[in-house]
Amino acid sequence: MLDTHTINVIKSTVPVLETEGVHITKRFYQTMFEAHPELLNIFNHANQKQGRQQVALANAVYMAALHIDRLEEILPVVKQIAHKHRSLGIRPDQYPIVGKYLLQAIQDVLGEAATPEILDAWAKAYGVIADAFIGIEQEMYQAAEQQPGGWEGFRAFTVQRKERESAVITSFYLVPQDGGELASFEPGQYISVKVHVPGQPYEQIRQYSLSDGPGQPYYRISVKREDGDDVRPAGQVSVYLHEQAQEGDVLYLSAPAGDFQLQRQHGRPVVLISGGVGLTPMMSMLRSLAAEQPQAGITFIHAASNSELHAMRRQVEEIASECPGLSAYYCYSTPTELDRQNAVFHYEGYLQPDWLKEMVPNLNADYYFCGPLPFMQAVNTALDQLEVPVEQRHYEFFGPAASLVASGK
Incomplete structure (x- = not known):
């Protein structure tokens, strides 16, 4: 002391x-x-x-x-x-x-x-x-x-399957190389992936949310390719995984971690809100909620630029078909003309409080949100305007923690 x-x-x-x-x-x-x-x-x-x-x-x-x-x-x-x-x-x-x-x-x-x-x-x-x-x-x-199936440090996993989810997101299905038991995890948690990118002097470690529910014979991560621009450098690990990691290759993983988890004790309806690759922990939560309480109130809202960048839509709709208590809505900021013709989204533009209020029948719910920082700030601002108590908001940053208050506010 x-x-x-x-x-x-x-x-x-x-x-x-x-x-x-x-x-x-x-x-x-x-x-x-x-x-x-x-x-x-x-x-x-x-x-x-x-x-x-x-x-x-x-x-x-x-x-x-x-x-x-x-x-x-x-x-x-x-x-x-x-x-x-x-x-x-x-x-x-x-x-x-x-x-x-x-x-x-x-x-x-x-x-x-x-x-x-x-x-x-x-x-x-x-x-x-x-x-x-x-x-x-x-x-x-x-x-x-x-824990059962647990391990110390980093463990070798084989890429069992590699599946394209959208123009920029690819899923990797990973199984233990030793054929041993797989530790369970809480929906919303992540694993660390350690790789040595060819030509780079240091090993690099990145955290990726587990994007499928627990209880599967594999871990699934869904990685967005970060190509970079004039402001941000390209993501060396994400580009490596997209371009070079192939089925049969070995990646090294730490055991699941993270405190972004479902709070089941409250019994309130659940609202899952994601933007872009922030979808990944929400998919794990959605899988688990649909299995545990298919009749209960679950609202799933995903924001993407358009259908080409909208990952895992088919999976969400398959879950919805078997889960009467689930309502799924999509918000596109820049839909294509074909998106408009086919009416594949529910709201055009950036997520707004009034629309969120229309989509969520009972505002007294637990809200989980994840995505790019500006998106998370917008969601948090919307929840402020809807007077949702802070203790009913749960979120995770991809990367170092930041402020949920947008600059200038």
Whole structure:
């Protein structure tokens, strides 16, 4: 536990962390990777280049400082990050490395303002926070390994089948190379895939949501090919999987992880809202809900540009045909003329609160949403306008956590 003086010193740094946090985390990653390039085998290079990881870490450090006297209030965030750490294979001996370069970055950016007193307080606080992560992650490692069909680290899986779902999304059906038992998972969870892309100096690890329900003899991931543009670099792993990974090839997977899970205890109707490849965890949830409560109220809403980029429609309609309690609706932002002629969508444009209200007969429901950040911000804004309680909203970011409040609002 931290003493009162240390807590007060940490809290005194909150204003400067709010303004200088991203500068500190940029410096942190720069110096750490220079000294320990082997850590580039773990971190997502695309998120580093886009600055998303630096912003996410800055927000986490800020929240830790803000709640340093009530760390239990950020426990849900700690557990969310711990799931990712376990999935990536983060080890306890890596925490001192992070602590060293984080303190160095604070000193580098703040200069004389980073007094010995402030640095000492942050060293103590980091030790407490690191111990909390290590303890939680140790429990997660044990649970992942000791569950039926579980394993430690990364396990070899064979690509049993590769199936195109849309112009940009392809599914991979993965089975254990050793023929052993397959660990179950909660709908909404993900696995990490570790690959060595030819021509690249480091291994790369990416998380992909499991896109089919539990209980199958395989894991299925459905990957969007990220070709990149003038702003974003191409996704090296997604392009590799689309272009080079073939049936019969071997991929290395961590056991399922993640806290984006169905909250079954409330008994409320469920609304699943997805945009683009955010469809993947929703498909797993939809499969499970349809099997568990086919008569109950389930609303499935998917937003895509048009039918060419709309993945898994046939699968959703097959589920709907056997699930009387399911209503499925599609929102197209840029439908083709053929889409309009065939009336294959229910709403044209971007998802709006009024239309969402029409599609959801009982607003007192649990809402799960996932997709690109602007889409998630739009959904969250719509739920604000519909006065849906925050505790009935459940979501997951693809990549580092970000704000659900759009800039400028």
